[in-house]
Amino acid sequence: MDDPHDRAYADFVRERSHALLRSAFLLTGDQHLAEDLVQEALARTHRAWSRLEHPRNAEAYARKVMYHAQVSFWRRPKVAEALPGDGLDRHGGSTDDPAEAAVRRVTLQRALLALSPRQRAVIVLRYFEDHTEAEAAQLLGVSVSTVKTQCARALDRLRTLVPDLRMLADAHEAGR
Amino acid sequence: MTGPDPLRDELRALADSVAPADLYERSLSRSHRLGRREALVGTTAVVVALALLGSGLWQLPRPGPTPATPAAAAPPVPSSAPHLPGASSAVTEQATARKTRRPDRPRPAHTTAGPRSTSLVDLPGHVFYGGSGSDGRLVRLTPGRHPRVVLKQPYATVGVSPDGARVAYVADGLVMVVDTGGGDPQQAYAGTASAAQAPAWSPDGARLLIDAAQPGVLDVATGTLTPLPSGLEGREFRWSGDGSTLVYATAGCGLEVAEPTAQSGTPVPESTDPGRRTACRPVSVDATGDLVTVQLLQRSAAQAPPSTDPAAAPADAVLDTVTGDIVDLPVPGQVIGAVFDPAGNLLVRSVEDGDRRLSLFAPDFTLLLRAPEPPGLDDLGLVAYTR
Numbered sequence: 212m213d214d215p216h217d218r219a220y221a222d223f224v225r226e227r228s229h230a231l232l233r234s235a236f237l238l239t240g241d242q243h244l245a246e247d248l249v250q251e252a253l254a255r256t257h258r259a260w261s262r263l264e265h266p267r268n269a270e271a272y273a274r275k276v277m278y279h280a281q282v283s284f285w286r287r288p289k290v291a292e293a294l295p296g297d298g299l300d301r302h303g304g305s306t307d308d309p310a311e312a313a314v315r316r317v318t319l320q321r322a323l324l325a326l327s328p329r330q331r332a333v334i335v336l337r338y339f340e341d342h343t344e345a346e347a348a349q350l351l352g353v354s355v356s357t358v359k360t361q362c363a364r365a366l367d368r369l370r371t372l373v374p375d376l377r378m379l380a381d382a383h384e385a386g387r
Numbered sequence: 388m389t390g391p392d393p394l395r396d397e398l399r400a401l402a403d404s405v406a407p408a409d410l411y412e413r414s415l416s417r418s419h420r421l422g423r424r425e426a427l428v429g430t431t432a433v434v435v436a437l438a439l440l441g442s443g444l445w446q447l448p449r450p451g452p453t454p455a456t457p458a459a460a461a462p463p464v465p466s467s468a469p470h471l472p473g474a475s476s477a478v479t480e481q482a483t484a485r486k487t488r489r490p491d492r493p494r495p496a497h498t499t500a501g502p503r504s505t506s507l508v509d510l511p512g513h514v515f516y517g518g519s520g521s522d523g524r525l526v527r528l529t530p531g532r533h534p535r536v537v538l539k540q541p542y543a544t545v546g547v548s549p550d551g552a553r554v555a556y557v558a559d560g561l562v563m564v565v566d567t568g569g570g571d572p573q574q575a576y577a578g579t580a581s582a583a584q585a586p587a588w589s590p591d592g593a594r595l596l597i598d599a600a601q602p603g604v605l606d607v608a609t610g611t612l613t614p615l616p617s618g619l620e621g622r623e624f625r626w627s628g629d630g631s632t633l634v635y636a637t638a639g640c641g642l643e644v645a646e647p648t649a650q651s652g653t654p655v656p657e658s659t660d661p662g663r664r665t666a667c668r669p670v671s672v673d674a675t676g677d678l679v680t681v682q683l684l685q686r687s688a689a690q691a692p693p694s695t696d697p698a699a700a701p702a703d704a705v706l707d708t709v710t711g712d713i714v715d716l717p718v719p720g721q722v723i724g725a726v727f728d729p730a731g732n733l734l735v736r737s738v739e740d741g742d743r744r745l746s747l748f749a750p751d752f753t754l755l756l757r758a759p760e761p762p763g764l765d766d767l768g769l770v771a772y773t774r
Contacts, residue, residue: 224411236405237398246408253414258421259653262709272653279618279651316401323401339398349639352620352652375393 216260223269224253231273237335238281240324252277275350278332315375322372330365333358495717495752502746507758510747512728512774513551516767525554526767527567534763537567544585548592549628549729551773555586555595555607562586562597564607576605576612584622590630590729598622604647618650625672625679628729632676634708640667640684644676644708656711666713670702671771674731674750678714681706701768702726705733717754718746724769734772736760 228249235245235252256263256273263269323331329351336347337358344362348355510530515537518524525538525545538545540563542556547567555564555575562579565572576597584598595605596615602624603614615624621635621643634644635652643652657665664683671680680702701724705714716722720739727733731750736743743760 221411224414228410229405229407232405232408232410233402237402242406242408245405246410246413249408250410250413250417253410254417254421255651257414257418262653268654268656275654276651312400315397316404319397319401334394335398338394339402341395345639349637349641352618352637352639352643354638369394 220257220260220269223256227270227273228253231270231277234274234335234340235277235281237323237339238277238328238331240320248277248281249273251280278336278350279352281328281332318373322369325372326365326368327361329353330361330368333361334365334369337362495715495748500754502754502757504756505758507745507756507761510745510756510758512772514734514745514769515547515551515771515773516764517545517770518767524767525556525770526764527551528761528764534761538565540572545770546586546588546595547771547773548588549590549773550592551771553588553592555588557586557597562595562605564595575607576610584624587625589626590628596624596626596633616648616650619645619652621652623669625669627672627676628674628727628731629676632672634669634672634676634679636667636669640665642666642669642679642681642706642708655706655708666704666706668700668702670725671727673727673733674729677708678727678731678733679706679708680704680725680727680733683713701736701770718757719744726769726772728772728774730774732772734769736769 231249231252232245235248236242239245239248252273255276256269259272260269263272323334326334332351333347336342336350337344342350344355344358348358351358508531514528516526516528516534518526523539523541524536525547526534527537528534538554538556540556540558542558545554545556547554551567553564553566555562556572557563557579560577560579561574562576563572564575575595576599579597579599584596584602587596588594589596589604593607595607597603597605597612599605599612599614601614601617602619602621603612605612615633619633619635621637624633624635626633626647631646632644633647633652634642634655637643637652637654641657642655644655645652655666666679666681666683668682668684669679670682673679681704682700682702683704703722703725705716705725706712707714716725716735718735718737720737720742722735722737723743724736725733732755733748733750733752735746735748737746738744743765745756745758745760746754747756749755
């Protein structure tokens, strides 16, 4: 690994791949699919490394590849089995009971997988990565109004599927 | 962001459940596989280009536009600067392969070296000018001849084929194609969104990138429309001269580059314009996709719907798609138009004290020609420079 580019790429993968993996897990709902998604994003970032120059560009590029791949290519059955709708348990968000916390995670995971890929991407960008609507629009290559529409529909769907998240963060989002 | 936020909290908790994974070797392996695939595609393109060269098809006559060959299997690789009568042939290299990227890309010299020619008669090829708004004129300037109107038909957007022989324009939702030598316009496609994409000719002149329900590539001969990969979401798509790269604007007023079959594009770093202007309207691309002529907009104006009419919004700068740098063009006065031809030669229109000039640069930025523009073109915008 004598090449400075290779060293920089290795550093980038070591430092940022878990952060990418966390987002990818929310997008795919599965450990292996998340790894595949990040692997693809990292590989394409490696191909483009000489053009990117700065590590911050590399992460932005990798995330962009990841979101585009998830919304387009991964539209096919590349998400974990979703069991949306019926039977989603209601569990409060205030308990510290590990068992209940685990059930809450599974409930949210299933609810996310019931969303369309683009809706899921918007939710992750807005509420996990804390991007503004404009930033999310730029990352996804769509208009701000598309982000707003997809986000509103996704939140409505999540409110239905996860009643305990009924007070979703729309109050926090005014003006963003 | 204050107070409890159950969705954010639950998303973070859910993300915490993913296990760490070492993806370095896996991603490198995948990258090498992608590289081998790209190399295979590149080799195929070179073989086709060599076959074309061997067949002598590339030896098109210089003066006068010639009909395109729609059935060309692949775009010929542009390989030379234009030949100027009386000029040295030392500038007939360039149009390097895409792999030879920055930082050794030639840049304009800051010396005051004079042009090799000051006579417009020596300008090879054709220059196209368009009227803005409802003017509907497209004028062809062939050096040594009087400017000639080749299209007089109100249009929303227009694109000139790389050989200058045909024009595609959008009017009333239809894509029409007409020979610049005369003849009736032929309908190539019905149902385009004219505001989003001027018809962009492929380097071989056989296909048009248009915006139908979504951006797609139209085979002019058969009328078959192939949508672009869904990951390439943008507008104002433009081909590089070798056909390897698309440059396009994103919804957020940025630029991206991508291979035509890629699932996603690479963002062009934000421009370094000291006037804090932003480039969100590509006009033409050089041979390899390394440089693009753009119209710079003030950031506040960048949110407004851009004009897609090349005559109404000519390029006024050249941008490096790798670094985002704006290339400093050594021309007198203000740049009021800039277009690449498919081989990467750059024609710049400038005005100083009311005098308009055309400057032609080779791909290595050698100044080949600088000459006054003929009268009668003042109210028109620079649209295209073709073989």
